[in-house]
Amino acid sequence: MGASARRGPYFCGIDAAMDVVAGKWKSLILWELHQHGTRRFAELRRGLPGVSEKMLIQHLREMEEDGLVHREVYHQVPPKVEYSLTEDGVSLNAALAPLGEWGTERMRRIGAGRVLVDGAAATGR
């Protein structure tokens, strides 16, 4: 098995949600896919500066198993794979919004921010 997920038992809803978003890049992947609707592997890599191929594919696979991400494979040469959010992924992203606003406000106060993509800070994420 490739996934590292616990998938329960959980103490509470937050515990369950954290299990699914835990991972250095998962919330960023969620955000990228939400912004662009659908993205190819290489596009995601470029959108997430610093991520390795291994971690990206690993996180994507786990999120697919968790039903957050849809993976569409086009059997052609050269290969093409498109990733997008499922309904669960979209709702999770929405549930993450208040947390993002809290963090943004905190960053503003303690002055520890770094804008990844233009507009990321402005949107409250």
Next chain:
Amino acid sequence: MGASARRGPYFCGIDAAMDVVAGKWKSLILWELHQHGTRRFAELRRGLPGVSEKMLIQHLREMEEDGLVHREVYHQVPPKVEYSLTEDGVSLNAALAPLGEWGTERMRRIGAGRVLVDGAAATGR
């Protein structure tokens, strides 16, 4: 020193917030303190079945450094220390609520839950 916090730079608000709630028990500590208003060390231990003294004190110290938790020491014998949430802690807890509801709904669907304290599930957390 002692804390493991990155404290930036962050890519986005979620990143900053996750840095502060990351840790196996932090969201549960937040929840416990929010429910009871103020708790002593031993009370927290009993409220978080499975936590070790080391991890509890470590998480509490980090959360204090992060300005989420207030630590009130009573200089007496035997010692007495009371923990409570700061305003930041309260607002973080509120920002976590939607995520908790998302997770609760998910647990209901995949059937991987375990109620920690009576009422925890009923409250949507």
Next chain:
DNA sequence: CAGGATCCGCCAAGATACTG
């Protein structure tokens, strides 16, 4: 009662090289 100090296992995550 409320910690402090240590030792250790495990696994997420990084680096590197190779493939259909």
Next chain:
DNA sequence: CAGTATCTTGGCGGATCCTG
């Protein structure tokens, strides 16, 4: 282009013993 396969490591979290 979109992965796979290994090796390595930092540090989170568990266990155990000790102290003001």
